[in-house]
Amino acid sequence: MPTQSPSQHDQQDAQRREIAHSLTGYMQKRMGKPTSETKVYAERIRSGEHDDFMRRISIALQEQSRLILADLEGESVDAQGPDIPTLLFMHDTDHRVSSVPSRRGQRRTAKDPENVLAGLSQQAAAAREDPFVAISEPYGPCVAPLESLEVIKLSELTTETHHRGKILFVERIGIVIQSSIRTLCAIKDDDGEAEAVELYHRDASLAEDLPSETFFFIKEPYFTLSTRGFPVIRVDHPTDVVNPDSSPKGLSKLASKQQVSRTASEWKDVGNGFFAKQEYFKAGRAYQSALKAGAEGKLRLDVSRNLARVDLTLGRHEQARVNAINAVSDGSDPALVALDVKAYFRAASASYQLRDFPQSEEYSMKLLALASHDEDGLRLLERVRARLREIKDGEHDFQQLVKRLSRQQPRVDIADFTKRTVAGTSKGRGRGLFAAEDVSLGGVILCEKALCATFEWESENSSTKTYDVRLKKFDGFPAALWMSTVQKLQQTSPQCITQVTSLTGRHQGLASKAVVADGSHIIDAFQIHDIIAANAFAIPTPAKTQKTEAFGVMKTIVPAGTDSAKAMNIPDNCALFSYASLVNHSCLPNATRVFIGDAIVLRATRAIRKGEEILHSYVMPTVDVAVRHTRMELIWGFRCDCTLCKVEGRESDDIRQRRAAVVEEAGKLADDLTTHLVEASQRSEVVRRGERLHARLKATFKSEIYDGLPRAGMSHIQAALAQIYCFRKEYTRCRTMIIEAFDCLGWTLILHKAGATAAELMSPKPGHETRFCEEMSKKDRKLAEQVRELARTVYVALNGVEYGIGKIDADLGASGTSTGIPTR
């Protein structure tokens, strides 16, 4: 073993002290005070623990000090690599994972409740400071029913073990602490042994759902170390926790332990009492107990109806529908009609929430057959029929939907329109969507409301930093979307679960099998994680991206799960669509997507023929081909081989780098030109600079190989120059620039017949002679109208709705500039 000389030793000691000091200093600057975690690390570094880690920290600190200094100077710099808390977390997680085999099977240390509760507050403090989540090696949820499992005591647990075939029967004690997508609490068993539990995808309502001093089951417990290194029972799949009272059957002899003996009628009164106090979980459990206690006849109907109301309040729509229908009488007693009306209303409302509109219509009609003037029923039927029309014709009132959106109300009440597409197999791409009929330019291909959508202003952990131990990948992940999807799937219809679980994802889990145990659909949280990683859309905050300031129209897409430092800082509004997720990628797409609240609208960017595959761009073609391919491989595990990728791929790095530099320069100038349009249009030297940049950029694309293909990065400067020419009343140059811009977007403008529709004025096919310019100069009024219509169509195709086009018209009008269109 190599030995160190005393001076080397002193030197290293001094270095350690210095690094520990800088680490504490850094945290002081970053958070106002060093966190308890940092203090622990500083101490570890000082004592010489983790010498390899110290080197990483040292490099990171140099990087961080550069950032801090830049920040103080008011400069903006991009962080290179993870920050210090991230490094600390990654290091500890890796360390924990690598030590699993040596810990596996060790007996657990006995603990009493005081020990556990004290440890819990320590954990809570650490978790609050840096709420990272470690995605562990996937393991399956328990699919076995309670009765088939064998009871195990806390004292029998061994570390790093999934206790398959076993079950814990424990009571919750003390407080519930929520941190990001998990809750922490303590449990105790019959022997007075206690342990901490880390429950994922449960929120603070856990405290009400599992009240303290109430027994519940943990199926096949997994005893491990928490994210922070404390011993815990980790429950990743919420269906592994079963509350015996809210379960439909009398599950086990054990469960009767906590049962207070009451008659069904008494349980119903208890339930009503809780409902009045808005303690819905307790009310639900009391009603369940009433059913289990043998409620019969009218009492049974009353309890089921009340339970349906609780389910609706708690968002348990599938259960609400079942309970409401169970509450409908056989019709023999006229005195029960009014109550049946209520039951049907609850069943129709639950079906509406489940987006089963035909079923909702059926129940509403049954309600109205009993009470034809019932106002609630009539209102609901009207809404349901509007949805059914949307399903049939896709005639959503997008303008109205956009107008109604707000931060408080970012979701829309619409039905999906999918009948223009059909799912099928796409060669080399898995499943895909295909046009079931011709769709014209700008036409709606499909419209779908998200199964789940989370908006950054609604949840602190809309994007949480996660460390995936499988990939050794640290990333921003839409954790709130993950949690709400896992929760939603437990409350929705089996068809909806199958639709989601059949989506592509790395971890297959239960695949699309519908598994039910103890009255619940079993959901594999790891499978849902990977489905979200491959399918969710991250939607940027609208006001920041839309010039028109239409609140809900969201255009730019950043794929969920991108690992760039920049993307990690994007406040994530995220959504999961079970049907639109089937659309595959192409850098030469025929569809573009926009978001209206939590709905996605796909429109045709050219005429699409029946049978053609619908394709949109996951990564924008404006991104360099090498970066595009890296992202595609990293996030979705494929590489696009479209013509554009092939052409760009054949170009040298040198030409692409040169182009990227000009694109950046031209982009900055274009921003400047459009922000100060009036001044810029009067400064010839600025305009000439723009023209020179445009020419330089154009020269980087060899026309023979790019013929008919889009030229990424050109349109920005072209649009800016076209606007400038318009302001300067140089209409011929303006038109030429617009036509060129279309060409660079892969669209050719043609004018092949009088009275052509907007769609006919554009063709995706290369090689059409462009006579647009000459024709336009004839000041032909009809043609001008056609072009105006074309402008509107293109605007709608790219923006999703007309909203905002008036503002552009007004801006042009207000500037005193004629658009060159002759007026009456």
Ligand SMILES: C[S@@+](CC[C@H](N)C(=O)[O-])C[C@H]1O[C@@H](n2cnc3c(N)ncnc32)[C@H](O)[C@@H]1O
């Ligand atoms: C959002 S899903 C699209 C639906 C998917 N094809 C399916 O079968 O469920 C994304 C996955 O589709 C596949 N995919 C999408 N576009 C592709 C393309 N251009 N080439 C190859 N595979 C593609 C990849 O497997 C990717 O992970």
